[in-house]
Amino acid sequence: MRAAVEFIPLKAGRAWAFHVREAPEFPFTWHAHDYYELTVITAGRGRRFVGDHVAPYEPGDVALFGPRLPHTYAATAADGPHEACVAQFPAAWVERLTEGPEFGAVRAMLAQSARGVTGTAPVLAAARRLAELDGARQTVALLDLLTELAEDPSLAPLASTASSRSISTASADALSAVIGHLDTHYAEPLSRNDIAAAVGMSPSSVSRLMRRQMGTTLTEYLTEVRVGAASRALTGTDRPIADIAHACGFANLANFNRRFRRSRHLTPREYRRAFG
Template identity: 45%
Template structure:
């Protein structure tokens, strides 16, 4: 039940790999690895899980994740992503310690919490093309992309209270909890039952969860439920009352309050601001990829 350690398909002595991931749906596969991961969503929509942060992804979503940071993408529809995984020393030991690479060094350090970028179409196009380049050009282009990202002001993904893999025992417990809640958050969540999954008393569990994740169990469950509601709001015409119920809320007023806390707008406003048209695949003409 814990996240699997994933080893990227690095071959022929290379120090990084870049590939296009295109599937009918991204399965929930909680994992981590020792490589940095740069991911651009080029088509489809779904939910991105990074550490304990749960957010919707759409075409153009660009993130950089540091080593050992548990993550996954999940969707029930076709999705496509350009993924590049690389080691810290992919250009040689000490390369990024050189003075001229201070911005990239800071970028890589900040990726320990995961970084989300509001990148220009040109930069997105460069990231999307990486899987299609020859190795030498791919290496140069990746360095160029990292250089450009180093000039951006990204948003940290995980909260300040979250630190990846504080210990194997803690991480294993967190992973059991997160996977279980991903599958069951739309049903009533009882503290006693969740605590029993990791063999803790409710009181001990509450302390453990806050220390390990930087938030309460209620806070995390609300993240999951609000993201489920966001998906339903933008992909269905269901009435708000039914969306609230399907997302795990039995009280409409509580649903509206929690949704506004996390999205800074009411559910009806969110639906109006995210029409179904925004879920179309990323424009292939912009990034030069065949459909």
């Protein structure tokens, strides 16, 4: 998958970088860099993109990305405010720190992270604590968090294959334009020709871009965006299901029910009852 290359500067006296990302929204910015990255979502909901994998996220979501693995997070202002704790560290540095036999699980996880990994370990409090520390204590806390994730029995890869293909800023910009248009206009009737015209591409080029870069079709991706918006409305409001279907871009209730069940394995009514 193609992505723009991000350069990560390190502050004086620091071997690795840490920051808390806070924003009203997280725009889709397809990128990769030479560092490992550990991201823990502390506020907001949206979608996580890793290689050819796309999934919704919420507070407590944790993911580790290996060097040069394309990734991004995308979220709208309606589901914010948004916040994430982000640690980025060089391969040589973390491999030296974890070369002892006690860190076998961490080294295995680092190898797996070429595809991106996620788990369900309760790391939210630990991530927030990272923001309160500095220097050696912060580094020890990072190692503790990595160990917690490495020992999580639910640890699982994300992308289908390790992504180490060539980087293209032009492809990243085109993909960002398409995703941005879909995220903004998903509630409207959208055809492939409409989308192509809006981003200045041919219809066949848009389809090819989505298939090659995201591993999915334009229709499948748009449907998932609409289902995601409907899921949030079902759990966060008392609006009638038919109104939600229409507001999220579905032409009729039968089509909405069919596509929602295929994606969530529950009917909209069952989903609201379970998670609302």
